[in-house]
Amino acid sequence: MNVHIIRDEHCPLAVYQNVFDKLSKSAGLIRFVKSKDDALIQDDTDDMFDEKERKPINKYHFLSFSQLYDICENYRKKHNIDTNDHVFLLSGANNYQNWFSNMDHERNNYFVQVTEWELFFGAELEVSFILCYQVMAWLLKRKLFSSETEVMDAVHKKAKGCMMDFCENKRDITLKIRTADLCPDCLNTIKSKDVPLNFLNQVFSLWEEIRKNIAFRERAEFLNRMGRMIINPPRKTLLFPDYGDIVVKLQPKEMAFYQLFISEPYGINLHNLIDHAMTLKDYYFKITGNDDIAAIENIYAINDNVASQLISKINKKLVDNLGKTLASYYTIERPLNEPHKIRINREYVSLSS
Numbered sequence: 001m002n003v004h005i006i007r008d009e010h011c012p013l014a015v016y017q018n019v020f021d022k023l024s025k026s027a028g029l030i031r032f033v034k035s036k037d038d039a040l041i042q043d044d045t046d047d048m049f050d051e052k053e054r055k056p057i058n059k060y061h062f063l064s065f066s067q068l069y070d071i072c073e074n075y076r077k078k079h080n081i082d083t084n085d086h087v088f089l090l091s092g093a094n095n096y097q098n099w100f101s102n103m104d105h106e107r108n109n110y111f112v113q114v115t116e117w118e119l120f121f122g123a124e125l126e127v128s129f130i131l132c133y134q135v136m137a138w139l140l141k142r143k144l145f146s147s148e149t150e151v152m153d154a155v156h157k158k159a160k161g162c163m164m165d166f167c168e169n170k171r172d173i174t175l176k177i178r179t180a181d182l183c184p185d186c187l188n189t190i191k192s193k194d195v196p197l198n199f200l201n202q203v204f205s206l207w208e209e210i211r212k213n214i215a216f217r218e219r220a221e222f223l224n225r226m227g228r229m230i231i232n233p234p235r236k237t238l239l240f241p242d243y244g245d246i247v248v249k250l251q252p253k254e255m256a257f258y259q260l261f262i263s264e265p266y267g268i269n270l271h272n273l274i275d276h277a278m279t280l281k282d283y284y285f286k287i288t289g290n291d292d293i294a295a296i297e298n299i300y301a302i303n304d305n306v307a308s309q310l311i312s313k314i315n316k317k318l319v320d321n322l323g324k325t326l327a328s329y330y331t332i333e334r335p336l337n338e339p340h341k342i343r344i345n346r347e348y349v350s351l352s353s
């Protein structure tokens with residue numbers, strides 16, 4: 001079963017990438033296929049990331065359901081997608097009906113809105129988990145019901161923390177996603193429909209991860225507790241296993257720079273960066289593996305101006321992925337009258353290769 005995940009120009013690339021990474025990590029019957037319109041970061045090199053962002057037409061964009069499905073249809077035509085394949089649009093547009101997501105039963109097309117979730121879950125939310133929940137829920141609904149009427153007959157008007165909650169009051173969606181579960185009635189429906197076990201396993205294990213993530217995040221914020229971070233220089237990633245395996249991807253230069261700040265718990269004054277050039281160069285070469293002159297110049301060209309830009313890029317990625325509160329342990333900040341530093345207790349930091 002192929003499921004193509006695509007995005008429109010209103011869905012940020014970082015959101016798309018996070019959703020796709022999480023979905024494609026799940027094992028089972030569903031095979032997630034990357035959008036052919038996006039050259040996603042495979043082997044990211046410095047200064048490539050920003051150019052891949054598409055320009056939105058305008059900020060407040062409304063589309064009808066059929067316009068959203070048309071985007072899926074156009075994608076099918078353009079890339080010759082098999083009619084049995086499913087096409088899922090991550091859309092940054094609002095729709096007139098004010099729904100978060102829906103499906104076109106006739107043609108296996110779907111959309112999920114990527115914006116406005118923070119109105120219900122708060123700004124600390126990592127939106128990709130919710131989007132993954134929606135993707136899995138619609139694929140399961142597609143397996144269980146063959147028409148929109150069938151879906152509407154099966155929904156629960158009164159929310160009970162089940163996938164089939166209708167959520168007329170949009171606020172009820174928080175209950176549905178925090179439980180990421182099915183009620184006994186719906187489980188019985190599944191039993192009667194002969195849904196393949198490896199399909200169900202894939203849905204349930206991803207939901208489990210979502211639940212874990214949301215619960216941990218809420219408690220971590222409440223308890224003000226920090227989670228572990230695993231730095232992987234060759235892959236240029238920061239992994240947060242305690243927050244539901246969130247992965248933050250950095251560019252080579254950002255990675256080297258971040259490692260330098262991790263290695264200096266007492267912080268670095270940006271004016272003295274040149275004193276750390278050798279260490280920085282060392283980290284950089286370990287990541288890129290090249291030893292050319294241009295790369296050396298690249299590193300020595302990191303003056304405090306460039307450094308500030310690097311810091312704000314790194315910090316933005318951390319905040320986008322972890323939310324402001326949790327990210328504050330890992331971002332490079334400058335406390336009053338002190339050099340730039342990363343707050344996280346280094347006992348929570350480990351290196352993987």
Ligand SMILES: [Zn+2]
Nearest residue numbers: 162164183186
């Ligand atoms: Zn139910």
